[in-house]
Amino acid sequence: MGIKRRFGIFITLEGGEGSGKTTQIHRLAQYFRSAGYPVLATKEPGGTVSGRSMRSILLKNTTDPIDSKCELFLYLADRAQHIAEVVKPALKAGKVVICDRHADATVAYQAFGRELNVKFIATLNRFATGGLKPALTLLLDQPPEVGLARCRKRASMNRLDREELAFHRRVRQGYRELARSEPDRIRVINAKLDPDKVQAAIQRHAQRFLKQYLH
Ligand SMILES: Nc1ncnc2c1ncn2[C@@H]1O[C@H](COP(=O)(O)OP(=O)(O)OP(=O)(O)O)[C@@H](O)[C@H]1O
Numbered sequence: 001m002g003i004k005r006r007f008g009i010f011i012t013l014e015g016g017e018g019s020g021k022t023t024q025i026h027r028l029a030q031y032f033r034s035a036g037y038p039v040l041a042t043k044e045p046g047g048t049v050s051g052r053s054m055r056s057i058l059l060k061n062t063t064d065p066i067d068s069k070c071e072l073f074l075y076l077a078d079r080a081q082h083i084a085e086v087v088k089p090a091l092k093a094g095k096v097v098i099c100d101r102h103a104d105a106t107v108a109y110q111a112f113g114r115e116l117n118v119k120f121i122a123t124l125n126r127f128a129t130g131g132l133k134p135a136l137t138l139l140l141d142q143p144p145e146v147g148l149a150r151c152r153k154r155a156s157m158n159r160l161d162r163e164e165l166a167f168h169r170r171v172r173q174g175y176r177e178l179a180r181s182e183p184d185r186i187r188v189i190n191a192k193l194d195p196d197k198v199q200a201a202i203q204r205h206a207q208r209f210l211k212q213y214l215h
Pocket residue numbers: 015016017018019020021022023024150151153154191192193194195198
């Protein structure tokens with residue numbers, strides 16, 4: 001660990017509403033920093049100035065309808081800007097970039113949740129990212145009821161928290177199918193456990209990944 005690298009490492013955290021991504025990302029960033037890595041923790045949507053405007057349209061708690069295609073393009077627009085402005089430069093500078101949600105979320109939410117075409121979305125994701133893919137994705141998996149109950153306890157609900165349960169079940173299924181199709185990249189973590197145990201599992205996967213990646 002702590003080796004000087006010419007290119008950074010791109011890691012993403014994924015999972016349904018309230019699965020613990022935001023709780024865990026800061027601790028994972030700290031773990032890498034303690035090991036001597038320069039780290040950038042970021043998120044989609046909302047990792048850039050224009051992205052924050054898009055995030056507010058996408059997630060603000062309102063009953064105003066947003067068409068599924070409009071929603072899809074806003075996520076992709078946010079991603080294209082974020083990759084160009086934040087992620088690529090940080091990777092070039094040799095950083096470990098840890099991102100709270102990324103392209104897999106669009107497959108899970110827009111293709112499975114909103115039932116748009118999976119292959120078309122994969123193509124659009126490749127276009128938005130310029131083909132850049134995470135080296136490691138940590139999927140915080142749990143039944144959606146658990147995460148939604150957590151979100152209801154939170155002060156602020158967002159537009160997606162209020163979607164019907166069937167939508168969130170499709171999202172979970174989408175994530176799990178992605179994990180089955182790319183088991184080397186996507187590691188599934190039981191997100192029902194308490195936060196310390198979830199973090200321990202995340203760090204075990206990160207350690208295993210680094211061992212393989214650096215040798
Ligand atoms: N393992 C856990 N057990 C119990 N509660 C948790 C756990 N992890 C996080 N929480 C709580 O659940 C709520 C949602 O957590 P968090 O915001 O980290 O999830 P998230 O995946 O980022 O959600 P979102 O998809 O809405 O961004 C918070 O109130 C947090 O304190």
